[in-house]
Structure formats: C-alpha cells, structure tokens
Amino acid sequence: GQNIDQPTEMTATEGAIVQINCTYQTSGFNGLFWYQQHAGEAPTFLSYNVLDGLEEKGRFSSFLSRSKGYSYLLLKELQMKDSASYLCAAMDSNYQLIWGAGTKLIIKP
C-alpha cells in the first residue's frame, strides 16, 4: 500500500532550527512536495524534490533520499509566523499526490 509518515506535532523556539522528517512508500515515485498550512487556511506550496539532495529556498530547505524513501524540511531562524502544519506529499506513478497527515509545528518565544 501507499503510505506517508511524519510526526504529529513538534515544538521549537523562536530563532532556532527545526527539522521535520517524512518517510514515504508509494507505487512509483515522481517527486516529493512540502506544503505549509496555517490553521483554518488552505495549504500553500513550499518545495518540490525529485532528485536526491538538498534544495535551499531562503530560510527553508528540503532534502530527499530516494533510496531511503525519506525527506525532511529544514526551517531556520524560526519566526512566530512559522507556526503552522507542514504537509508532506509524494507523487506516485499516476501523478497523484499521496498526503501525510501533517506535522503541527508550535513555535514558542
């Protein structure tokens, strides 16, 4: 079956660094997406990885290891506005997204 696993909740301190992990099992693989979702709002796109390695985009970076079925999202210099849920989604062989349940990130001052 197809499955995405990520932690339910994480807590971090303003100004710090946090890493949110995601493991996936899909029928075929066409890339790994990260989305941010603030409470009561729609998911918004953060990053896409299809090749192994690290993609950096400002304070956010995303890493992929296809052989391990593993990705992480790294958030640096945390700000209070980063408090949100972070959704991991893998694209399968039919180009459909399989979604994790999301990681709720709580930022404390």
Place this chain on the structure above:
Amino acid sequence: IAGITQAPTSQILAAGRRMTLRCTQDMRHNAMYWYRQDLGLGLRLIHYSNTAGTTGKGEVPDGYSVSRANTDDFPLTLASAVPSQTSVYFCASSTGTGGTDTQYFGPGTRLTVL
C-alpha cells in the same frame, strides 16, 4: 478573480439533503481536484479531472459526484448528505503536466452534516 475560489465558505446541512460545492479557477489549468481534510488524516482525494470533459475517481469517491463541463469550473455534488461527510473540502488545480505539477488550493468549504 485571481486563483481559485470556492463557495460557500461554510454550510450546515441536514442529512439526506443534496448539496453542490462550487469551485472556479482562472489560471487556465487543465487539472482540477477535490479533497477532503479530516482531523488526524491527510488530505484524501475524492475526484479529479485531468482536462475538461473527463473525470476520475480518487481514494474516497463514494457519495460524491463531479462534472467538468469547461476548464474553469469543477463542482462537487453530494447527492444525499450523511454525517460522515462532515469535513473541510478543498478544491485544487494544476497545469496537469505531471512531474513538477504543483497543485494550488482554494480557501476551502467547511461542511457540517447533521
């Protein structure tokens, strides 16, 4: 309009009633999707459309139907609502080119079935 709009924003519905959730995009995207989001679960695909005139079933299609008469609109209909359909419904669209095909989401419809 810029992006994707959904209507209504929220709705309380009696069980057994028929309801259509509306979704319109102005990005000329080929592909459109309907998801439901429930607490503790990931987004689950209900139905999708790769291009106008075609639709497909997702992971949880039972009790829902869709149509795609044109590029812009993708309504979702609950023929006879049941309490288990209480959820937040998101419509999304993408270019439909596969691979780096980023999905963009509407603001959602919060539906309560009593």
